[in-house]
Amino acid sequence: MTIVRQPTRAGVRDAAAKIAAILPPSPLLTASIRGVTVAFKAECLQPVGAFKxxxxxxxxxxxxxxxxxxxxxxxxxxxxxxxxxxxxxxxxxxxxxxxxxxxxxxxxxxxxxxxxxxxxxxxxxxxxxxxxxxxxxxxxxxxVPSFDDPWVIEGQGSAAIEAAQQMSSMGLDTPKRILLPCGGGGLAAGTALALSDAEVTVVEPEGWDDMRCSLEAGWIEPVGENPPETACDALMTNEVSPLTFDVLSRRGVTGIAVSEAEIRTAQRWAAFQLRVVVEPGGAVALAALLAGRIAAEPGMLVMLSGGNVDPDAYAGVLGEHEAPGIAEDAAAAGEYS
Missing domain, CATH: 3.40.50.1100 (Rossmann fold)
Known part of the structure; x- marks a missing residue:
């Protein structure tokens, strides 16, 4: 009988030590959303433009x-x-x-x-x-699968270890609620292992929210037939793996789906308020927050997972509104500064 290695919290800590030995921490940015200070982990600023x-x-x-x-x-x-x-x-x-x-x-x-x-x-x-x-x-x-691998899951979780240390050093609350993008669930599973006391919520584009559906059903649900077009190429996973699903379901992780329009709004907000470029798939967690699908709360950490945008598509997103319109875009989600 073959024993399949499982990802562990100890493995996440080992991965975090490996990463710390070769790279400085990715920036942790903050902004006030509805009067609450929210931390944003800018994995979009990694050397390859993503947490991967x-x-x-x-x-x-x-x-x-x-x-x-x-x-x-x-x-x-x-x-x-x-x-x-x-x-x-x-x-x-x-x-x-x-x-x-x-x-x-x-x-x-x-x-x-x-x-x-x-x-x-x-x-x-x-x-x-x-x-x-x-x-x-x-x-x-x-x-080496993109998420269905224990080492990969542990490695992705190092971002959460790093963010928690940064939040502590900045005098912020420890992470209590974490919002993050989800394709196959590697980053989410690693985060759930890394910070076992935090509530984790995964966010996916509408029609590709198979992890949300799976977590609500209690078993793995694949993406339905003829899913809609999405700009989130990084999150187009037809079916999550038992490895990531098991970690997330055991931790009671919840899911949210966001629209393409909400994702574009989040990209613009990140550009004008945080001064960072975020690709569609990397902006879905921010989209859920700005759209009011989840309330801002002390100790909230939002992962901006990637910034590898198509130049033409990104120019189109930014061109949908002039800079002053960004404030209008987010007004429905509440005040921010």
């Missing part, structure tokens, strides 16, 4: 020498690809990424620039997991 390098680094540094020589295979629409490519380059490990042919150009080009090989596929007609598994088998390489 955390899980990639923890996973790849766990490989033995033979594993490093044989290389790794991953599948991703972009941010996990960038994280794996970044970690692999630093460690001298060959990396192959199975990436959808319609992945954002900035993510594809960034992955190539970091030295990884890309194998393209059609997300409408082909199965990325099967393609990646075949490549890993044929090359005797290690398959």
């Amino acid at each position: 390098l955390r899980g990639a680094w923890h996973r790849l540094t766990a490989l033995d020498e033979r594993g490093r020589q044989k290389g790794v295979v991953a599948f991703s629409s972009g941010n996990h690809a960038l994280g794996i490519a970044w970690a692999a380059r630093r460690l001298g490990i060959p990396a192959v990424i199975v990436m959808p042919s319609d992945a954002p150009r900035v993510k594809r080009e960034g992955t190539l620039a970091l030295g990884a090989e890309i194998v393209a596929y059609d997300r409408r007609t082909e199965n990325r997991e099967k393609i990646a598994a075949h490549l890993a088998h044929s090359r005797d390489a290690t398959l």
